[in-house]
Each structure stands twice: as C-alpha cells, then as structure tokens.
Amino acid sequence: MFEFLQNKINDTIIISDQEFEHAKTFFMPKKLRRKRFLLQEGDPCVYTCFVEKGLLRSFRIDDKGNEHILQFGMQGWWVADLYSFLTGEASEYNIEALEDSELLLITKPSWDQLLSELPVLERYFRILIQNNLIATQNRLMRNMTITAEQRYTNLLSEFPGISQRVPQHMIASYIGVTRETLSRLRSQISHQ
C-alpha cells in the first residue's frame, strides 16, 4: 500500500526505513471507487491525498455549470485543494475518482505533526510543490500563448495514454475548450 509513496520520497530526499515507518503512521489508507467523491464543493478539504493507484481529478464548476479541471491525479501524485486544506475554509473544488483508486490520506493536524517530527520532509514537500509550481506556471503561460490544438497535442505527449483513461469532454475541460471544439480539433488533426 505504501510502496509508491516510499519510492517518490526516496527519489528526492534521503530518509531511513525507520523514519518512513514512522511517517506511515500519519496516513490513512482509503479505497475510493470510480465516480465517488473525496471532496465536494462547499465542504472544507480535510485531506491531502497521495494516489497509490488509480486516477483522480480535481475540478471546479462555474456559474454556467461548466466544469474546469485543475488536475488529473495519477499514480504517485498528490491531490488536494491546498488553499482549503491549509485554511480550513470551504472549498470551491470537487475531487472525484475516475477509476477505482487506492489513496493515502492525511489531515492537516497530522501533516503539521508529521513535519515537526520529521523535519527532513520539509525538503521533500518543498521540492514537490516547487515542481508543481513550475508546471502550473508553464500551463498558465501556454494557455495565454498557444492555440487549443497545441495544448491538446501537448497534453497527449505529457500524459501518454490519458485519452484511453479519460473521456474526451474532460480533456476538453482541462485544456480549456468546450467538448464540441475539441471534437472538431480532433477531426481536423486526423484529416491531416
């Protein structure tokens, strides 16, 4: 259940098995079935979650009822609404399983305690968040500079196989176009 987390942490910092065993005690394993929600808008985001297996998405619903996907959470990724998790305020995001998933959950109090007992993890999380920030800045700038078609092909090369795991209308709502537009882009691409 904890293999992926251990691998991921060992990729960035040096941590003893003993320390990791201690870290494990702060997490709560949870299985979440496809189409079930870990977080619904209006509720506070109580958990930050590590995806050991499966696939999640975090998304918002705007005034017109359209979904906008912030993140796909694949194996080895962390998913949460950070702002709500840190402040305890109601979240504007939903987090839903797109496949039957195995998660490791941690609450804010546990996370605080984990970091104070194993300060070496500050570094792990700093680097994790740092990489996430770089990727998000990149996505932001690309949304301003490149066309929807380029964003689509970029997504496919960044997450190979995603189009087999995620319905197209969700891919559309990740790259920021309607399902109709993505459908048209795809037919253009396939006719050269």
Place this chain on the structure above:
Amino acid sequence: MFEFLQNKINDTIIISDQEFEHAKTFFMPKKLRRKRFLLQEGDPCVYTCFVEKGLLRSFRIDDKGNEHILQFGMQGWWVADLYSFLTGEASEYNIEALEDSELLLITKPSWDQLLSELPVLERYFRILIQNNLIATQNRLMRNMTITAEQRYTNLLSEFPGISQRVPQHMIASYIGVTRETLSRLRSQISHQ
C-alpha cells in the same frame, strides 16, 4: 538593505538574529535601474532575487512577438525563472526592472548551501512556494472561467495602485488580452 527580507522570513518561521546574520552572507545586494534586465531569454537564470525595493516583471515573448507577463515582483516578493534556476538550462523568460530597484541576489550553489546550513529555511521556502502555487492555480482557473473584464478588476483589487505604477499594455499582457481590448474594456467600465 535586508530589512524586508528579515520581516518576510520572520512572518513565517522563527529564526534567530544570529542565524539571519549568517543567511545574509549568502546574498548579493544589487541595484537595478529602470528598464534594465536581470535576465534575458536564452541566458540561464543564474539568480533568484528578492525585491527589497522597486518593481520587476518577468515575461515571455511569443512567436508573434507579443509579451506575456508571468509575474510582477513588488517589494517583498521573490522573482526568478525557477525552472532555469534549478536546472541551469536556458531561460525563455525575461526579467526587467519597471522602477529603479534594490535586489538581493542568490545563486543556485549559494542557495543549496544556505539550505543545508540553515535547514529551518526549508520550511520558509516551502510555505513561500506553497502560497505562490495557490495563487498561480487560482489565476489559471480564473483565466478559464471569468471574463477579461473581471480579471482586470480583480487585478486592481489584488494589487491596489498597480495602475499608477505599470503601463496599461503590461496590465493587458498580464491578464491575457491585447492593449486594444483592455482599452475598450476600460472605456466600457467608465461609462458604467
């Protein structure tokens, strides 16, 4: 020269004066005059910079020659192209002073050493980057959901006084529209 940095760090972590005095030795003060560049695209981003005074912007230029602003760096903010700074690869960003500015620069080797000698700063940077990530995710989602007009009024309320310090075409390139569009939005707003 270091007052703002010390304040900012003390806002998030507990650090002794002694430790801060040691930290100071890793930074290089620099004055950068208006319209001068700290980083030009094609060069690696050698420094991460803390703005003690003044105003910077980081921006990209796309294929058509249009500028897109990633960040305004006001007093108390950190500015860099993180990816290039961490990897040493050529940057696609420019960093320019919009006002005569006083900066504190730190190189990658110094930063690594600083963090290993004062690991308490891991926490400071983790929280700093965390807040930056939240803000960037927010901006990304808002670019997908709300209109250019709302983004403009949001910007004005988030950075009061920015329209006095930054020319309008740069505000346009921050919110992701052309100068012409922003001009028209503004005239609509002022005629109710």
Place this chain on the structure above:
DNA sequence: CGCCGAGTTGAACTGAATCAAGAAACGTGG
C-alpha cells in the same frame, strides 16, 4: 427494448485579435 452519457456535426453568434490610423503623454537633448 428504451434510456442515457459520450461524441459528432452544422449553423448562427460573439468576444477578442488583428490591422490601421490618429491622439496624448513622456523624456531627452539642445
């Protein structure tokens, strides 16, 4: 079998970009 969600296609519409031209503000040198 009928229903429902997912995807496609068409036609009309719209917000913003582009192209173009002119007005206002700014700053630098004489």
Place this chain on the structure above:
DNA sequence: CCACGTTTCTTGATTCAGTTCAACTCGGCG
C-alpha cells in the same frame, strides 16, 4: 523651457477562433 521623437493609449473596421444551441449517432446497460 521648448521641440522632437518615441512610447502609450484610443478608436474604428474587419476577421477569426471558439461558444452556443440544436439535432443526430453510437454503444453500453438496466
């Protein structure tokens, strides 16, 4: 302190990418 060029801002006409609305197909599933 004025004159000149440069940068910034505005306004208009046209074009275009993407949305919206609507109808239809396809495949899975109770």
